[in-house]
Amino acid sequence: MGSCVFAFVVLGLVYTQAFASDPSPLQDFCVAENAPKVFVNGVVCKNPAHVHADDFFFSGLDKPGDTNNALGSKVTPVNVNNLFGLNTLGISLVRIDFARHGLNPPHTHPGATEVLTLLEGKLYVGFVTSNPPKLFTKILNKGDVFVFPHGLIHFQHNIGHENAVAIAGLSSQNPGVITVANAVFGSNPSINDDVLEKAFQVDDDVIDYLKSQFWTDNQ
Template identity: 65%
Template sequence: MGVANFLLVAFVFLALAFSFADAFDPAPLQDICVAINDTKFGVFVNGKFCRDPVLVTADDFSFSGLNIPRNTTNQVGSNVTLLNVDKIPGLNTLGISLARIDFAPYGGLNPPHTHPRATEILVVLEGTLYVGFVTSNPNRLITKVLNAGDVFVFPIGLIHFQFNIGNTNAVAFAALSSQNPGVITIANAIFGSNPPINPDVLVKAFQVDKNVVNYLQKQFWVNNH
């Protein structure tokens, strides 16, 4: 199957996956919402101001260029292109979004992270990925090796990852059950928060020497999104 046909099949699959399920956005729709009183540009619905329907255009519902490989020359060797409501305004209130994930050859990693507001279904287009998620207590690891055409589901809110174990670039597409799924990359959140978490808290939590915590908090934590 050619790349173009495979991309088409992948998109059809993702579309069907959500057409037979109730797409949803669990409340709240964002971490915080600082209210403003200016409503002259529309009506506030589902976390966004809504444009007058008479003024919408096809551009509000489209995005071009997702077929273009992304740059993976960063510390984790991956690049996530997320098409959420901020990129496609027409997604507002529809409860879905889409992402392209590019991986560098062997070692490209989409680090352990969670989507607090979305379940994710992923299809591999190119390459071989080792993927998995960790359940809540007890913390059971569920993993699988995926090849082109394979699909995997990451339940809402659970820590998960994808790792390229092949010697070539890998590409995957993911659909998420939220217009704004959010992402919390575990290492970045714990060791790269601003302001930083009190080291004494992390020493106690991870049962390591304070020098280890200080070292980790001084690292540059990559945002691959």
């Protein structure tokens, strides 16, 4: 009997993890209330009587992002923070602009799978699986689509001779982003040098040099 209960619990945990995602909506919509933040898993709903069409509208994604930064790329998000009607719907999107040689550096979205469509240019894209790490890469041309699985480290690099533009959909209203280099070497307070030296198997001079760099992002 005990083994049956244990098996049931394990199967329940597997099921929960396999289908973990933004919760399904229980009503037609739940427009985010543009009010002081409330610390709940989501955003408080506006009174439906006060909802209007503009709550489901965002304008400006046709405008190029400013790629004048160290990475040569710019991510313009459309998520629950600037399109309140996305609340509880489990989706969002971004526009990504790339200058020549621009890079959207290795990063993860803890809350989402990403599907990217290249509108202009030529990109080298890829993701790395969890342990054991395996790299999957592809060169994308205009009109090509590539999927980055939920939570895995991935990147996009402009290898063409012109600027590039992509649109990506994400399976969360607020997918989050962790840029690997920024998080490891630019955190505040910083990660202990001993930890990083052992993790990367380099001496303290290398770690000190990397920490001294100006870690920027393209968000």
